[in-house]
Amino acid sequence: MRPTILAAALLLSCAGPAFAHTPPPAGQTAQAPAATDVASSDAIVAALYDVISGDAGVPRDWNRFRSLFHPSAKLIPIGTPAEGPSTATYLSPDDYIARAEPFLMRGFHEREVVRRVETFGHMTHVFSTYESRHAAPDEAPFARGINSIQLFDDGTRWWIVSVYWQGETPTIPLPAGYLTTRY
DSSP: OHHHHHHHHHHHHHHHHHTSOOOOOTTOOOOOOOTTTTSSHHHHHHHHHHHHOBOTTOOOOHHHHHHTEEEEEEEEEEEOOSSSOOEEOOBOHHHHHHHHHHHHTTOBEEEEEEEEEEEETTEEEEEEEEEEESSTTOSSOSEEEEEEEEEEEOSSOEEEEEEEEEEOOSSSOOOTHHHHOOO
16 A cells, blocks of 8 residues: 555656646747636637637737647647548647648638536536638638637636547538537
8 A cells, every 4th residue: 555655645746847837939938828818717718719810911929829728738630531540630739839820820710609518626628619710701611610628727727738629521510519509
């Protein structure tokens, strides 16, 4: 029994630094999150959609984006090729920025249309149906899908732990229940 207690004590003693905010990449300054962005699960999800959305040529506030994420956070898009198995790509927030910024700069507005939320203790899971448009006033979205967003409330602020998403395809349409009911 003694080794188990020692192992648990070692694990707990190492856990604290994992929750410290990591510094930004070289050449960039750290930005504390806006208190309103991380005050609630609703606020952090709204900030996530807000920070990636913008008109063509309008730079995104990537420091604000980074401030929403836990230091060990991942963004995980599911790829659905025409042939072969689907893939999951694991990205850090900075990997996401490098990969998505050229696309987003062509004009990208994503908005939530339906939300389902489950919370237990300090963890919250948000299933968020989204629609994407090139310009906010576009009548029809060019893409839809579901963001699975895992959140952590540390008692002082909310963190995004992961965003795992899949876009709708002709063979994987959005279920009706994820298009009309807001939870």
